[in-house]
Amino acid sequence: MTGGDAAQVSVTALIEARYGLSPRLQHDRLSAFFADRSPLARQLLADHLHAAPESDPVWQRLIEAMLVHETFFYRHNDQLSVVARYVLPALRQRAGGMPLQLWCAGCATGEEAYTLAFLLRDSGCAGKILASDLSAESVAEAVAGKYSWKPGLNSFRALPEAAWRYFEALPGEANRWRVVPEVRAQITFQTHNLMRPLTPALTADLISCRNTLIYFSDESRRHAEATLVAASKPGTVLLLGPAERLRYTNIFVPMTDAHPQILHWPAESGA
Numbered sequence: 001m002t003g004g005d006a007a008q009v010s011v012t013a014l015i016e017a018r019y020g021l022s023p024r025l026q027h028d029r030l031s032a033f034f035a036d037r038s039p040l041a042r043q044l045l046a047d048h049l050h051a052a053p054e055s056d057p058v059w060q061r062l063i064e065a066m067l068v069h070e071t072f073f074y075r076h077n078d079q080l081s082v083v084a085r086y087v088l089p090a091l092r093q094r095a096g097g098m099p100l101q102l103w104c105a106g107c108a109t110g111e112e113a114y115t116l117a118f119l120l121r122d123s124g125c126a127g128k129i130l131a132s133d134l135s136a137e138s139v140a141e142a143v144a145g146k147y148s149w150k151p152g153l154n155s156f157r158a159l160p161e162a163a164w165r166y167f168e169a170l171p172g173e174a175n176r177w178r179v180v181p182e183v184r185a186q187i188t189f190q191t192h193n194l195m196r197p198l199t200p201a202l203t204a205d206l207i208s209c210r211n212t213l214i215y216f217s218d219e220s221r222r223h224a225e226a227t228l229v230a231a232s233k234p235g236t237v238l239l240l241g242p243a244e245r246l247r248y249t250n251i252f253v254p255m256t257d258a259h260p261q262i263l264h265w266p267a268e269s270g271a
């Protein structure tokens with residue numbers, strides 16, 4: 001192993017410890033970040049990262065280069081249809097007229113959080129959404145709420161026709177659309193690392209954490225799952241992505257066999 005390779009290995013472990021990202025999934029992107037540097041420069045970079053706080057600009061550049069932000073409106077709509085038809089009305093009834101609190105954890109550029117807001121409105125539920133992501137760049141895009149329509153894989157690829165009413169065309173910007181102000185006002189976006197508790201603390205009626213835990217290593221998932229549990233209470237519903245399962249907590253159980261990624265903390269358990 002050269003000094004440069006050892007440097008990359010040590011940064012891999014550091015990224016896993018701080019941000020949870022699985023070493024296996026880091027490899028190609030981290031190699032690209034380290035490429036074209038001499039062994040000495042690699043070692044200096046690693047030393048800098050070990051000493052610097054997360055707010056350091058080099059850390060910021062590195063972590064942005066490591067993350068995958070693939071997302072689109074109404075992703076996994078089969079799951080969301082069940083949420084709109086059964087889950088939100090049940091939560092609304094339990095809340096007894098109080099606005100629901102939703103948390104979209106790992107919101108990337110915002111499409112999932114806005115979709116949840118559309119579903120709340122379509123179901124006649126009052127509610128607020130906190131949406132968070134590790135990536136400051138993605139959060140800034142989410143706050144802007146502006147999206148481009150282009151042929152192929154764009155944010156609108158699964159948008160139902162009726163949901164276009166939640167967008168307004170941006171004057172002077174061809175094929176650019178913005179989420180309408182009243183929906184944007186329903187969501188607070190913030191940066192947050194799922195390896196740590198949410199601050200300020202929040203207790204959610206529904207948490208959507210989809211296609212995010214898959215990027216975590218086994219060991220880091222323990223911390224991420226603890227963060228989700230800390231923002232929950234008996235009755236909280238948790239949405240995961242299709243490939244995802246909880247490993248370290250059995251507080252949440254599937255609500256139906258047909259949709260094992262729609263889980264809840266049974267209200268009667270009081271655990």
Ligand SMILES: C[S@@+](CC[C@H](N)C(=O)[O-])C[C@H]1O[C@@H](n2cnc3c(N)ncnc32)[C@H](O)[C@@H]1O
Nearest residue numbers: 019067069070071106108134193194210211212
């Ligand atoms: C593939 S996107 C999923 C976006 C959206 N939830 C969806 O399903 O369409 C995964 C997101 O997880 C975020 N992420 C990765 N590690 C994270 C961490 N430790 N804390 C918070 N967010 C993280 C990434 O920045 C990325 O935006």
